Amino acid sequence: MTPPSPREIAHWVLGIAILFGSERLGSLIGTALALPVPGAVVGMLLLLIGLMIYGGVPRGLAKVSAQLLFLLPLLFLPAATGVFFLRNLTLSDWLALLAAILFGTLISLTLCTLLLRHLLKKTDTAHSHDQ
Amino acid sequence: MISEFLHSPLFALPLSICAFWLGVLLYRRTGTVLLHPIVTASLLVFATLHTLEIPYSDYQSSSGLLYALLGPAVVALAVPLKQNLTVIRRAGWPLLVTIAVGALLAPAIAVVIALLLGAGKSVLLALSGKSITTPIALALAEKIHATLSLTAAIVVLTGVVGALAGPPLVRCLGIRDERILGVVLGINAHAVGTARALEISALCGACAALAMGLCGALSALVLPLIIGT
Incomplete structure (x- = not known):
């Protein structure tokens, strides 16, 4: 493995700066306009619009983002661990929760699948009529 | 010491x-x-x-440092979203409609089930972020005053259930279209589902990443309005 060139490091720093900058800007806009949306999500949408205008993803930003998203489980590990320390939920709460997750996910999976298939079929037949 | x-x-x-x-x-x-x-x-x-x-x-x-990086991680989601935006151009509005419907349907069904089973308010609030990718779900949980730990656990468990059940379920429905499988995994099983979709094929993974990003952004925009009232 060759050590990264100064050029590459500059790309990474730029990528990190873009991420933190977008988040700060998103939070500022969110608070200024008293938006109900989390500031980080505003930042994400700002960055998405920026990238669409720019017409691509800068190399450093792509690399830093991929790395950060790989580390994502580590970032929410402290929050996730807290579930083992929750004491204010009753047994019936837990059962309702597990049932909701299990059956809710299965039902929603099925409905989304059927809906998308139906919609895709419609457009496909519309396209074949065009031709 | x-x-x-x-x-x-x-x-x-x-x-x-x-x-x-x-x-x-x-x-x-x-x-x-x-x-x-x-x-x-x-x-x-x-x-x-x-x-x-x-x-x-x-x-x-x-663990303040790790919490502090969650915000930039949410922003970083814009990158895979941008990289996979071309999928929309090919599958167009059916994709967008399904993502929009799914973003509301997934939490709604879970909340209704929990409500019928008599769950408390903290459970219902935490369930509303169930199928959103974790960093966005946590940011949202802060906004709507849901328990962070419970939200994180629910999101992870949903992802695991969705990623395990998704592929066989979609096959059972007689569907071979990898775009459908990808989108459905992205909506319902966020990052865990997207990782699973990437194992199936690049197209499947791209659809999942796109669905996950759009679904998360849409939920963050709409859910506070519904719950806040």
Whole structure:
């Protein structure tokens, strides 16, 4: 493995700066306009619009983002661990929760699948009529 | 002296990193979604804290650095979203409609089931973020005053259930279209589902990443308005 060139490091720093900058800007806009949306999500949408205008993803930003998203489980590990320390939920709460997750996910999976298939079929037949 | 060390970030951070690293190793070895890194890692951290009698609040407050990186991680989601935007051009509005409907349907069904079974308000609030990718779900949980830990656990569990059940379920419905499988996994099983979709094919993964990003952004825009009232 060759050590990264100064050029590459500059790309990474730029990528990190873009991420933190977008988040700060998103939070500022969110608070200024008293938006109900989390500031980080505003930042994400700002960055998405920026990238669409720019017409691509800068190399450093792509690399830093991929790395950060790989580390994502580590970032929410402290929050996730807290579930083992929750004491204010009753047994019936837990059962309702597990049932909701299990059956809710299965039902929603099925409905989304059927809906998308139906919609895709419609457009496909519309396209074949065009031709 | 030792107890001070155990309650400082100098202990909490390496503990999290080691647990995560072991989790990743085990996940790669076994390749089953059931052992997603977060499952192993959170159990390891819990076992350590429990054995050393460290209060969770101490561990949590000394993990500030990790919490601080969640915001930039949300922003980073824009990158895969941009990279996979071309999928929309090919599948167009059916994709967008399904994502919009799914973003509302997934939490709504779960909340209704929990409501029928008589769950308390904290459970219902935490369930509303169920199928959103974790960093966005946590940011949202802060906004709507849901318990962060419960939200994180629900999101992880949903991801695992969705990623396990999704592919066989879609096959059972007689569907071979990888675009459909990808989108459905992205909507219902967020990052865990997207990782699963990437194993199936690049197209499937791209659809999942796109669905996950759009679904998360849409939920963050709409859910506070519904719950806030």
